[in-house]
Amino acid sequence: MSADSSPGPAVTPDTKGFLRHAPVQERGRRRVQQLLDAAAQVIAESGVDNATTNAVAARAETSVGVLYKFFPNKQAIVEALALRYIEEIEQLLSRQEQAGIADWPIAHAVTWLVHAIMDFHREHPAYQHVYRAVRGSSGEQAILLLDPAKGVIDHLLALRASAVAAERREWHAITAVEAAHALAIQACALPPEGAERMMEEATILLTRYLTPDYAPDQSPAS
Incomplete structure (x- = not known):
């Protein structure tokens, strides 16, 4: 690696x-x-x-x-690294918001998100270790480090469907981010063909999960 x-x-x-x-x-x-x-x-x-x-x-x-x-x-080094990574992910998502991702078909938006997270894991091989360490920490400050990326996803979902209740949308954002990260970590351990299949399955999973609230008029990926 x-x-x-x-x-x-x-x-x-x-x-x-x-x-x-x-x-x-x-x-x-x-x-x-x-x-x-x-x-x-x-x-x-x-x-x-x-x-x-x-x-x-x-x-x-x-x-x-x-x-x-x-x-x-x-621990302070690990948390500072986590913050660095989260800031980079926030910037990546914010740039994509400016590119109009909130208006894309839900399957296209989810495909971009899954591949972007996977690429980030590949480009930053320490990230999965840092993410796991911070995600498993009981410290309030460490846990809060993970919130910004979820906040950006929450914001993007709100742009797609402002009528969805804030608490419901927040849980959708949390679930989407946690699932994408977990599957990306698994994909990193697979050979190229397996990693690609894992990303395809992650895209289908999240598209079907998000479609009812954020693209009810679009058919989910099959």
């Missing part, structure tokens, strides 16, 4: 919430991103449980003391 070495977004006020010391100079901000890049590489190779702060510091070519200057522990 290839390492995730793509540069992440600059430190935002939310990201700073995971830092022991928020850098004010560009050099410090670059160091934080280098540490997160290194953490993504280590986690992609060995998973969250087996990743250590010593390994992350070594991969970033710095001392563990420098790492602890910014991050109090491994």
Whole structure:
């Protein structure tokens, strides 16, 4: 599996919430991103449980003391990585909203969503490990990290069918995101033919699930 070495977004006020010391100079901000890049590489190779702060510091070519200057522990690194990924997914979905996805036939919109999530997992091999770790956390802050992407999907569903009750729509968004992520993780472990079939089945599943409320006049995928 290839390492995730793509540069992440600059430190935002939310990201700073995971830092022991928020850098004010560009050099410090670059160091934080280098540490997160290194953490993504280590986690992609060995998973969250087996990743250590010593390994992350070594991969970033710095001392563990420098790492602890910014991050109090491994959990803070994992949560900061989760936030980075969620922000990237939010940006991806927001760009697609501008492209008019809310007006697409439901099957086309779901197909795009399933493939986009699958591609994201492939391009960021640490993501599935980070997602599982944060998803399984009992910490309120960690759980809240997963809400933004669901919020974007909720918004897109509201654009399609504003008459659907907010609570019902929220559960639809939660279910769609959780199902898409879970199936994408499974697809990543399959050979190419199996992964493609899994994405097809995920598209059918979510299209049939969402069609009654968000495209009642369209026939669901068969």
